[in-house]
Amino acid sequence: MIHEVLTIQTPGESEAGRLYTYFWSPSRELDYGNKRPVILLCPGGAYERTSDVEAEGIALRFMSMGYHTAVLRYSCGKGIHYPTALLQLAASVALLRERADEWGILKDQIIVQGSSAGGHLAACLAVFWKKDRELAGRLGKTSEDIRPNGLMLSYPVITSGEFAHKGSFHNLLGDRYEEMKDRMSLEKQVSSDVPPVFLWHTLADGTVPAENSLLFLGALRKAGVPAEFHLFPEGKHGLGLADRMTSKNGSVEKPLACSVWPELGQTWLDHFFPWYGAGKSNQV
Numbered sequence: 001m002i003h004e005v006l007t008i009q010t011p012g013e014s015e016a017g018r019l020y021t022y023f024w025s026p027s028r029e030l031d032y033g034n035k036r037p038v039i040l041l042c043p044g045g046a047y048e049r050t051s052d053v054e055a056e057g058i059a060l061r062f063m064s065m066g067y068h069t070a071v072l073r074y075s076c077g078k079g080i081h082y083p084t085a086l087l088q089l090a091a092s093v094a095l096l097r098e099r100a101d102e103w104g105i106l107k108d109q110i111i112v113q114g115s116s117a118g119g120h121l122a123a124c125l126a127v128f129w130k131k132d133r134e135l136a137g138r139l140g141k142t143s144e145d146i147r148p149n150g151l152m153l154s155y156p157v158i159t160s161g162e163f164a165h166k167g168s169f170h171n172l173l174g175d176r177y178e179e180m181k182d183r184m185s186l187e188k189q190v191s192s193d194v195p196p197v198f199l200w201h202t203l204a205d206g207t208v209p210a211e212n213s214l215l216f217l218g219a220l221r222k223a224g225v226p227a228e229f230h231l232f233p234e235g236k237h238g239l240g241l242a243d244r245m246t247s248k249n250g251s252v253e254k255p256l257a258c259s260v261w262p263e264l265g266q267t268w269l270d271h272f273f274p275w276y277g278a279g280k281s282n283q284v
Contacts, residue, residue: 037109044116119156207237
C-alpha cells in the first residue's frame with residue numbers, strides 16, 4: 001500500500017489541508033491491471049472538525065474492494081470559512097489527476113465521497129467545478145483539472161432552508177452567513193454538469209433530516225443527472241459504515257440495515273466506472 005500524508009496548500013490561503021492516501025501498490029501478479037478508480041473522502045464534522053468516524057474506516061473498506069482511496073482532512077473551524085475547504089478539495093482532485101500515472105489512477109474515474117458536512121463539501125465541488133469559473137482559476141488550473149467524475153454522499157448537509165443543519169452553515173460562512181446562505185443551499189445550484197450521484201440517508205436522522213437528500217435528488221432528476229438513492233428506516237446521524245467498527249464509542253452494537261451501503265455503492269461504481277483490467281501492464 002502506498003500510504004502518504006500530503007500537504008494541500010492553496011494559493012492565498014494560510015491554512016493547509018492534509019491528504020492521506022491509501023493506494024494499491026503496483027503488482028505483476030494481480031490481474032486487475034495497475035490503474036484503478038480513486039475515491040476521495042471528505043469526513044463530516046459540521047465544518048468544525050473532520051470526524052474519524054467517516055475517514056479511515058470507510059477508506060479501507062473501499063480499498064478492500066479494489067479501489068484506491070484517499071481522505072482529505074480539510075481545514076475548518078477556528079474562524080476558517082468558505083472557500084478554504086472547497087479550494088483544498090479542488091486542489092486534491094487536481095493533484096490526483098496530475099499524478100494519475102505515477103499512482104496508477106484512472107484520471108477519468110475520480111469519485112468524491114462525503115458524509116454530513118463533508119457531503120456538502122463534496123457536493124459543492126460537484127455543482128461548482130464548472131459554474132464557478134474563479135474556483136479553478138484561483139488554483140492556476142482549468143475546470144477540467146478539478147472535475148469530479150462521480151459523487152457519493154452519506155446523509156449529506158445540502159439545504160440552508162427549512163431543513164438546514166444551521167450550525168454547519170454558520171461554521172462554513174461566518175460573518176457572510178446572510179450573504180452566502182442561499183448560494184450554499186446546493187439544491188438550488190444543480191445543473192446537468194453534476195456527475196452521476198449515489199446517495200443515502202436514514203428517516204431517523206434527527207440532526208440532518210432526510211429532506212436534505214430528497215431536495216438534492218429532486219434537483220438532480222430535474223437536471224437529468226443520473227442518481228441512485230437509498231432511504232433506510234433506522235439509524236441516527238453520523239453512522240460512518242453503520243457498524244460497530246466506525247460507530248462513536250461503539251454505540252452501534254450490531255450492523256444496521258443501512259450498513260449495506262458500501263456494497264450498494266460498489267454496484268453503482270461498477271456500473272458507472274467499470275475498470276477491471278483497465279490500463280493492464282506488465283510493468284511494476
